Amino acid sequence: MDEKRVEPGPQPPSDAADATPNQIPLPADDVPDGGLAGWLQVVGGFALFFNSWGIVNTFGVFQTYYKTNILADSTPDAISWIGSLQSCLLLAGGIISGPLFDAGWFKATISAGAFAICFGFMMTSLATQYWQIILAQGLCIGLGTGCMVVPGLSVLPQYFLKKRALVTGIVVCGSSFGGVIYPLIFQALIDKVGFAWTTRVLGFISLATSSFAVAVMKQRVKARKVRSPIDPTAFREPAYVLYCIAMFFSNFGFFPPIFYLQTYALSHGLTDTNIALNLVAVLNAASVLGRLAPSPAVSLIGPINTMITITAMASIVAFSWIAVQTGPGNIVFAIMYGFTSGGIVSLPAVVLASITEDLSFLGARMGTSYVFSAAAALCGPPVAGAILDSTRGYLGVQLFAGFMLFGAATFHASTRFARVGLKLLVNV
Incomplete structure (x- = not known):
């Protein structure tokens, strides 16, 4: 393979290029690149992905359960709208949560997401009809996950420079672990305690792990100027x-x-x-x-x-x-x-x-x-x-x-x- 690499056009100074977009650039010697506070951001970010992409990637178990139980009369495409609405709002939520992060509303944004996910699980546990499930699980949980992904990644460059790729990979793996733990818990409990309490247990787990992220994560610098998200x-x-x-x-x-x-x-x-x-x-x-x-x-x-x-x-x-x-x-x-x-x-x-x-x-x-x-x-x-x-x-x-x-x-x-x-x- 030829060693030549195509470089992008003119770049900002190195410290600006490494900064989170739209934020005041941090000098390289001002980025701790570790330390207790830095690694707590990694663990907290892992928890945010555990409760965002991890939950969205879990919907396959709900699809199977709904088709054979609560929503047996619904078509597969109707049931899948619930999970696809979650996915859509997770991605679209970044359009709003990104600027909120830049404006310094990091804690408030992820706190709102933690509450919305837990509340959505609790309301899903009470739902018996399609429209109730799509509002609780599709809309409410989807909005909550949309508050977590972009802020969870955006805070990392404020604490890491040389290890940035490593810590980003660790944080993103939280989604895979969530996609493993949540389905296993669902299948382990569904026949023992029923759908309502199984869903509530998932809600309590999301609340506990998200609350840890809210407690330990902290923004070091906010935006000098908030640009349009588009x-x-x-x-x-x-x-x-x-x-x-x-x-x-x-x-x-x-x-x-x-x-x-x-x-x-x-x-x-x-x-x-x-x-x-x-x-x-x-x-x-x-x-x-x-x-x-x-x-x-x-x-x-x-x-x-x-x-x-x-x-x-x-x-x-x-x-x-x-x-x-x-x-x-x-x-x-x-x-x-x-x-x-x-x-x-x-x-x-x-x-x-x-x-x-x-x-x-x-x-x-x-x-x-x-x-x-x-x-x-x-x-x-x-x-x-x-x-x-x-x-x-x-x-x-x-x-x-x-x-x-x-x-x-x-x-x-x-x-x-x-x-x-x-x-x-x-x-x-």
Whole structure:
């Protein structure tokens, strides 16, 4: 591989480039890069991701339960709207929580998120009808998760410089651990104490872990000037436009396998119900490695090349789901999809930074791209559910997920072309 690396255009001074977007830059010697306070931010950020993406990635167990119990008369696509609304609000929430963080409302924002998630779980435990569940679990919990993701990441550059990549990876892994712990607790309690108390236990866990984050996390510096969360001028750059389209396709295809993994396994070869109902936990456990593994590749071949590779791999695994008809096959698929799709969650910000010439606009451009991601996350699972309901089979769902992820890989490749043209041996 040619060692040449395509650099972005003119950059701000190094201390400004390393600062959180829109914030007063911290001199390198003023960043502690560790210490008790710094590592408490990492643990707190881990807890925020545990209770944001971790909860969203858990919805597959609720999809299975609702279809066979409370919402048995509802179609799969109607049920999936609950989880897709959570995903949409998690992503779209960054458009609001980012500027609130910049304005110095960090504690208030994550406190509101902690309350909304716990309150949503408690109201879900009392719900008996579809509209009640979509308001409590879809809207309330979704809004709560949207208050946590961007602030949880944005505080890290105020405490870390040289170890920033390491601590960001640790924090992001909180989502995978949440996606393991919450499903396991749900399956362990549902037959013993019933749905209502199982959901309340999840609410108490979210309150306890989120409260720890609220207690220990602290902003060191707030914004000098709060910019608009949307950057419409970014659409003058072909690479950015193609990146946004790639993220739209990526989020369209990412969620259907997570939502329908368990119901498919129960009807296609996995006779052990206990294992089938824990496949979401297996998938999320595998995604821990999937979120950490791309980091060395980024330094070797560049972030865009790495994103193209992992998205193409996830597409291949999604297509291979069609051939899964046995118990071991379902388990292997859960592991492989969790691993290959992990980077789809952890790498977008790294890719976006690599195509953004002025990093002081990174926050606004991230907020703009989240609009596309949120729209896809909202519509993807219900579209897959409608395909399942109309065809009475999973082939359409599997093809849908595979082609959407293939489209994402194609547009990431187009982003690379917009950056460097047809040069192949370039780290970008």
